[in-house]
């Protein structure tokens with residue numbers, strides 16, 4: 393090769409290098425239009441009851457802390473996902489159970505109302521195959537999930553009620569232990585050493601109904617027992633990897649390998665505290681608590697009061713800055729599972745509107761950054777299709793098939 397040709401090749405390569413990130417970003421965005429994309433943990437329904445808040449308006453984190461709405465789903469190329477009925481753990485008393493049950497059912501109703509109000513843009517998905525059908529009609533698909541089964545109290549017959557409401561994925565527990573299972577983060581430690589006797593029946597009932605069992609937030613022992621007892625593959629709808637960052641909410645490699653061997657999937661989250669060391673800043677917590685006392689729940693605020701709240705909140709954040717995870721941290725977890733278990737056993741569950749979002753991917757509009765980085769790491773469009781939805785839908789399809797089989801169909 394001549395020196396001149398050499399130089400030409402070198403400068404062409406340099407040019408390619410220069411434009412590669414932009415080209416990858418464009419490819420990533422195009423791929424989102426061609427494949428089915430879903431996130432398995434969206435806490436957006438918490439916003440559905442906010443005064444003056446509508447899913448069709450474009451909001452911003454700075455304005456109201458929300459991370460998902462229709463315009464930003466379109467920007468990010470997210471076709472749908474599992475929208476959570478989340479209930480905080482409360483008192484394990486008959487009245488506590490009734491209050492939680494009613495709140496959870498009403499949250500489910502709110503999800504259905506949002507879909508009904510905007511039926512030209514959204515459609516409720518009840519089967520795995522609905523996702524592609526709804527996307528094919530040019531709409532976004534909404535699956536429903538339950539995060540924390542505390543609203544069931546001790547009455548597993550309510551699982552049928554939630555199934556009939558549209559719920560297709562269910563996790564037993566949240567931050568602290570309940571009557572079904574131990575949490576990974578209860579400061580008091582384990583109460584049941586895994587699932588309670590009722591929690592074991594909960595697994596059987598989820599299999600019977602065709603709901604995917606979700607082990608995110610559950611203790612490692614609960615994960616082990618759910619994996620053992622469940623007749624269908626299970627999911628971690630929003631979790632991280634303890635080999636990358638040690639935290640009770642993250643899971644070790646041996647368990648990921650066993651999850652994969654049974655056909656399951658781990659969906660990588662973007663909750664900063666589970667990705668990087670986050671020091672406790674008591675003065676910040678105290679200031680945030682005082683802010684909450686002054687204004688009440690921020691999701692009840694609108695207009696000038698919301699603006700005033702956000703201004704004061706930003707001042708506290710500036711005064712006591714916390715280290716925040718970046719998109720690099722999210723990718724470290726994702727790439728680790730890809731190497732460990734391959735592209736059939738990992739997906740995306742970012743916990744947006746529930747504390748997720750990182751520097752470099754602040755809201756749903758930013759999600760093509762994940763795809764861009766997967767392409768840069770050598771993963772193909774076919775891999776992306778599995779990661780962005782194929783794997784989670786396979787797990788739901790298997791839960792459906794197992795339920796049909798158990799019913800003798």
Ligand SMILES: [Zn+2]
Nearest residue numbers: 539609630746
């Ligand atoms: Zn969560």
